[in-house]
Each structure stands twice: as structure tokens, then as C-alpha cells.
Amino acid sequence: MHKDADQSHKNVPPTRDEASLGALPVPGRRQVLTATALGAIAMTAPSLLGKRRAAAQTAEEPERDQELGDRELTGKTAFITGGARGIGLATAEELAKAGANIVLYDVASRTLPHVPYPVATESDLEQAKVQVEALGVRCLTFKGDVRDREAQMRAMQEAVNTFGSLDIAVVNAGVSQAGAIEEFSSEEISTVFEINVAGAVKTTQAAVSFMKPQGSGRIIFISSALGRMGNELFSIYASSKWAMIGFAKSAALAYGQFNILCNTVAPGLVDTPFADNDFILSRMLPEAPNPTFEMVSEMSRSGSPIPVGHLDPIDVAKAVLFFAGSATDKVTGEVLDVSYGSLARSIA
Ligand SMILES: NC(=O)c1ccc[n+]([C@@H]2O[C@H](COP(=O)([O-])OP(=O)(O)OC[C@H]3O[C@@H](n4cnc5c(N)ncnc54)[C@H](O)[C@@H]3O)[C@@H](O)[C@H]2O)c1
Numbered sequence: 001m002h003k004d005a006d007q008s009h010k011n012v013p014p015t016r017d018e019a020s021l022g023a024l025p026v027p028g029r030r031q032v033l034t035a036t037a038l039g040a041i042a043m044t045a046p047s048l049l050g051k052r053r054a055a056a057q058t059a060e061e062p063e064r065d066q067e068l069g070d071r072e073l074t075g076k077t078a079f080i081t082g083g084a085r086g087i088g089l090a091t092a093e094e095l096a097k098a099g100a101n102i103v104l105y106d107v108a109s110r111t112l113p114h115v116p117y118p119v120a121t122e123s124d125l126e127q128a129k130v131q132v133e134a135l136g137v138r139c140l141t142f143k144g145d146v147r148d149r150e151a152q153m154r155a156m157q158e159a160v161n162t163f164g165s166l167d168i169a170v171v172n173a174g175v176s177q178a179g180a181i182e183e184f185s186s187e188e189i190s191t192v193f194e195i196n197v198a199g200a201v202k203t204t205q206a207a208v209s210f211m212k213p214q215g216s217g218r219i220i221f222i223s224s225a226l227g228r229m230g231n232e233l234f235s236i237y238a239s240s241k242w243a244m245i246g247f248a249k250s251a252a253l254a255y256g257q258f259n260i261l262c263n264t265v266a267p268g269l270v271d272t273p274f275a276d277n278d279f280i281l282s283r284m285l286p287e288a289p290n291p292t293f294e295m296v297s298e299m300s301r302s303g304s305p306i307p308v309g310h311l312d313p314i315d316v317a318k319a320v321l322f323f324a325g326s327a328t329d330k331v332t333g334e335v336l337d338v339s340y341g342s343l344a345r346s347i348a
Contacts, residue, residue, distance in 0.1 A: 090279060090312075208251075
């Protein structure tokens with residue numbers, strides 16, 4: 001059965017969907033763009049902080065740089081769905097380090113009907129706020145479901161009342177499912193699509209109602225490497241993540257005229273409770289008596305050219321920061337694969 005959310009993260013592994021990425025042989029054109037884009041992140045991370053810093057930074061002066069700031073998101077407000085833990089929390093911390101005030105919106109209910117592993121708890125959400133505020137910015141938290149557009153509107157309105165604007169929306173909340181295609185119940189299928197796809201649409205609807213009058217905004221979608229390929233075990237989840245990319249590109253077309261830029265990050269396997277839980281691990285490694293995240297990562301690593309088997313949440317957060325900052329102020333409708341080369345053979 002499902003693990004308790006508070007315990008699940010470190011003792012159970014994640015999904016093979018992401019892990020199997022590296023094993024899939026598909027030739028393609030995307031690798032050039034992907035390698036370039038990832039290289040750009042690695043090499044221009046300092047330049048996100050400004051030319052002066054990029055030129056001046058030495059190993060001896062990291063603290064001075066920190067103090068000097070170059071906090072390019074200072075004065076901005078970032079709204080992050082699913083921000084109580086995992087990639088959402090790491091993203092909140094990364095954007096906070098860049099100076100943004102943070103709004104964490106999370107269902108924080110421990111369990112969700114038809115989701116086969118624990119989601120975040122209220123205590124996770126409270127702890128996330130403490131961690132974000134420790135970085136010297138302000139943080140609001142809201143317990144709410146991304147399936148509820150009006151609740152997100154209210155949270156965003158309160159954020160605007162408090163901080164003055166809504167500049168960045170990170171469409172991150174998502175849930176997974178795993179199993180044989182013919183075994184999924186109607187409720188399980190609907191839940192994945194209502195959260196991952198309709199939820200993304202509703203977060204976007206709410207966000208643009210504030211960003212359009214401002215004439216600016218960044219919306220960053222967290223899809224998946226499984227939104228770039230098929231996977232028989234994660235078929236429902238993978239198709240929801242493909243749909244998310246289709247929506248993000250459509251939103252880029254719809255809102256470019258308002259200077260609202262919409263881009264997507266597509267991570268491979270990430271070390272979070274989303275992947276590291278009993279249900280997902282047992283589906284990915286049905287033969288293993290005690291499946292672990294490390295086993296899944298090892299499987300994944302065997303297909304990686306680097307070789308790396310999984311990401312830490314901060315690896316994804318840095319890509320979100322890239323799309324939130326001035327380095328990408330002429331970029332919209334793009335997808336950035338952050339997937340340790342596992343998509344280098346993909347044509348998506
Ligand atoms: N972990 C991975 O291997 C991985 C890989 C690729 C993509 N992703 C994607 O990254 C995103 C974040 O994943 P994560 O690994 O941090 O997962 P996670 O389960 O650790 O975090 C997801 C957060 O979303 C919240 N949430 C779930 N349903 C919600 C709802 N209906 N309304 C509001 N909040 C809700 C949860 O409480 C949790 O805090 C997801 O969209 C996921 O699909 C994850």
C-alpha cells in the first residue's frame with residue numbers, strides 16, 4: 001500500500017518512465033537543440049546574474065557575489081503550484097535566491113483520491129515557507145487544488161495585493177500513475193488529466209488574468225521527458241505530459257502579444273517523493289523484492305551518455321530560473337529537456 005508522505009521520500013524510488021528514457025533508441029534532430037540549450041544553462045548560469053558578475057566571479061569571492069546580489073528577480077512575484085516539496089520547493093528556493101517573493105500553492109492534503117502515492121502535507125507546506133523565508137524574501141502559502149481555478153485566482157489576487165504584481169507562474173503540480181493500459185480505472189485516468197492538463201490550463205487562465213493588464217509575465221510549465229516519448233508503463237502520465245507541451249506552445253502563441261512568455265522544462269527522473277515511493281517503485285521493478293530509487297537510477301544511468309541516472313530537484317529549478325530571467329526574454333514556446341542526455345536520440 002501507499003507510504004506515508006512524510007516517510008516516503010527517502011526510502012522508496014521513482015518511476016521507470018523517466019528512468020527508462022535513456023534506454024530508448026530514437027534518432028533525431030532534437031539533440032542538437034537540447035545539447036545547446038543545456039550547455040547554455042551550464043555556461044550562462046553566471047550570466048543570468050549579469051555581465052559584471054560573470055566576468056568578475058572568482059572562486060575566492062562567492063560570498064561577496066551573494067552579498068552584491070545581482071538578484072535579478074528582486075521585486076518580482078512567483079506563483080508556484082505544487083510548491084510544498086520536490087521540484088516546486090527547489091524552484092521556489094532558486095527563484096527566492098534570485099530575489100523573487102514567493103507564493104506556494106499546494107493541495108497539501110497527504111492523500112488525493114485515485115492518486116496511488118502520498119502527496120504533500122500541510123506540515124510540508126509550512127516547512128517550505130520557512131525554508132523560502134530563510135533566503136530573505138517574503139512567502140505566502142495557500143492550500144488549494146490546481147483543479148480549482150477560482151481558488152487560484154483568489155490566491156493570485158492576494159499575492160498581487162501583498163506584493164504588487166504577479167510576474168512568474170510555475171505550472172508544476174502534477175501526479176503520476178503506472179500500470180497496464182487496460183487496468184486504469186476511469187477515475188484514475190480522469191484524475192491524471194484533470195490535474196496535469198486541466199490544472200495547467202486553469203493555472204494559466206488565472207495567471208494571465210493578472211499578467212495581461214501588466215503587459216508582462218513568464219509562465220513555465222514542468223512537463224517530463226515522458227512528454228517527449230511513449231512509455232507503456234506510464235502511458236496515462238506520459239500522454240498528459242505531451243498534452244501539457246501542446247498547451248504551453250498554444251499559450252505561447254496566444255499570449256505573446258501581451259509579452260507573456262510560455263516555456264516548458266522537461267525533466268528526466270528526479271529524486272522526489274513523486275518517483276521515490278512504494279507504489280511507483282514496485283511497478284517499475286516488479287521483480288525486485290525491495291525496489292529502491294537507487295536501482296531505478298542505476299537503470300536510467302545505463303542509458304545515459306554522461307553518465308547520470310537522475311536529477312536533483314535543483315537541477316530542474318535552475319532551468320526554471322533560466323526561463324524566468326532576462327537570458328530568455330526573447331524565448332517563448334520552447335521546451336528545454338533537462339534529462340542527462342536521455343533524450344539525445346529522441347525526435348520529439
Ligand atoms: N520526479 C520526477 O521524476 C519527475 C520527472 C519529470 C517531471 N516531473 C514533474 O514535475 C512536477 C513536480 O514533481 P515532483 O517530482 O516535485 O513531485 P512531488 O510529488 O514531490 O511534488 C508535487 C507537488 O504537487 C502537489 N500537488 C499534487 N496534486 C496537486 C493538486 N491537484 N493541486 C495542487 N497541488 C498538487 C503535491 O502535494 C506536491 O507537493 C510534476 O508535474 C511532475 O509530473 C517529475
